[in-house]
Amino acid sequence: MLSKKHDLRKMSESEREHTVNTTTYGSRYFCESVPKFEMPEEGMPARAAYQIIHDELNLDGNPSLNLASFVTTWMESEADKLIQESIDKNYVDNDEYPQTEKIQDRCVNMLARLFNAPSDCKSIGTSAIGSSEAIMLGLLAHKWTWKKRRQAEGKPVDKPNIVMGADVHTVWEKFARYFDVELRLIPLKRDLYTITAEDVTENVDENTIAVGAVIGTTFTGQMDPIKEINDCLLEIKKNKGWDIPIHVDGASGGFIAPFIYPDLKWDFRLEQVKSINVSGHKYGLVYPGIGWLVFKDKTDLPEELIFNINYLGGSMPNYSLNFSKGSSTIIAQYYNFIRLGKRGYGEIIQNMLKNAKYLSKKLEESGRFEVINNDIMFPLVTARLKDVDFDVFQLSEKLREKGWIVPAYTLPEDAEDIAVVRMVIKESFGRDMIDMLFNDMVDTCSRLKELAIKKEDVEERENPSLLY
Numbered sequence: 001m002l003s004k005k006h007d008l009r010k011m012s013e014s015e016r017e018h019t020v021n022t023t024t025y026g027s028r029y030f031c032e033s034v035p036k037f038e039m040p041e042e043g044m045p046a047r048a049a050y051q052i053i054h055d056e057l058n059l060d061g062n063p064s065l066n067l068a069s070f071v072t073t074w075m076e077s078e079a080d081k082l083i084q085e086s087i088d089k090n091y092v093d094n095d096e097y098p099q100t101e102k103i104q105d106r107c108v109n110m111l112a113r114l115f116n117a118p119s120d121c122k123s124i125g126t127s128a129i130g131s132s133e134a135i136m137l138g139l140l141a142h143k144w145t146w147k148k149r150r151q152a153e154g155k156p157v158d159k160p161n162i163v164m165g166a167d168v169h170t171v172w173e174k175f176a177r178y179f180d181v182e183l184r185l186i187p188l189k190r191d192l193y194t195i196t197a198e199d200v201t202e203n204v205d206e207n208t209i210a211v212g213a214v215i216g217t218t219f220t221g222q223m224d225p226i227k228e229i230n231d232c233l234l235e236i237k238k239n240k241g242w243d244i245p246i247h248v249d250g251a252s253g254g255f256i257a258p259f260i261y262p263d264l265k266w267d268f269r270l271e272q273v274k275s276i277n278v279s280g281h282k283y284g285l286v287y288p289g290i291g292w293l294v295f296k297d298k299t300d301l302p303e304e305l306i307f308n309i310n311y312l313g314g315s316m317p318n319y320s321l322n323f324s325k326g327s328s329t330i331i332a333q334y335y336n337f338i339r340l341g342k343r344g345y346g347e348i349i350q351n352m353l354k355n356a357k358y359l360s361k362k363l364e365e366s367g368r369f370e371v372i373n374n375d376i377m378f379p380l381v382t383a384r385l386k387d388v389d390f391d392v393f394q395l396s397e398k399l400r401e402k403g404w405i406v407p408a409y410t411l412p413e414d415a416e417d418i419a420v421v422r423m424v425i426k427e428s429f430g431r432d433m434i435d436m437l438f439n440d441m442v443d444t445c446s447r448l449k450e451l452a453i454k455k456e457d458v459e460e461r462e463n464p465s466l467l468y
């Protein structure tokens, strides 16, 4: 409905003429600055508001050229349709939308089986906004379990700690700070960008609430030695009686390993692995934001942490950090599960992996890059520059001019002197796109090298003493 001010009958002749006889761009809203600080007293026509915001968003990067993010940028039109159809459903209204809740539970069931939960366990889990929320919830449950056990033994509970490598995502450090747990961060080593089981053994004690292990690290896409860590923790349990759980951060790897490395033991087949998170919006191939948390058994989630809500009608168990959230990504996840099946996921992931390996080989062969995750288990390529005349940050900036979004960063403690570019290869990034990216990377390196040489020449001319 038009506001009073824009009611055509009350408009001045010239304003009316503008609205009737011209396009949205001919209206006055396109020669005025848009409100940025205070909500305007009067609104504007929907088409003008749409066009102004739409045009501003053109300044954002193009999601399909974004190699920085792991997050899905494309889904099938049928999934888009389901998302649109469920965009108005608040997930937390379980009593009003019982089928949506059932669909969530089916996804949790499928994931527990995909992660090889033993058949005598009663696995439980929940959807979350992403892996970050899922990790916080998983670790909170372990903190609570540790605290209850210590209290039952009459032991102090004031010094909980959590052990993990510096290869973890920032959310792990966030958990430690927000939930008051001592962070025991194992530094990385040069040429090994994960932790070792020995590192873990040296750092755990009776106050360790959990060990964090990653399958598919954010920095290099590699994997902590989860099986070895499990074996060490079993030894410790046997010798010292400390029953320390592992939470596996499968944000990326949780949707890769089951489909292409089914024999790799990283999941609930390992005794100490009690909880796993995975991002539906990464290799689960759903738009943001959806993550999942699965506990091997319902005893791994203390009952006190589950809230029963009754004011939306019915009684609903809830384990989450926030309350309201959308339903559409949960539904889209279920769509992918039944639409693709294990085979469909496997085929897509194989393509991504082949393309990642292809890019890695080309970068190595160009002589300009050293790929640091040569083993490429997960579809991403992390490379450092061989050239010292310019750096990865300049390369990243120059590539942005061509539309490519390729992040550059330094690795965590104690490998922080290594600066890399990282390319996450997604399903919608085909072979030709890889070739185009590669060509632009190599061309950009040549241009940066020329510029560096020119700059050196100028410096030498301006400072003749250097000539002698």
Ligand SMILES: Cc1ncc(COP(=O)(O)O)c(C=O)c1O
Residues within 6 Å of the ligand: 070, 129, 130, 131, 132, 133, 168, 169, 171, 214, 216, 217, 218, 249, 251, 252, 279, 290, 291
């Ligand atoms: C290994 C790992 N863990 C956790 C996260 C956080 O996940 P989300 O963005 O789903 O909250 C990421 C994100 O990139 C990640 O790579």
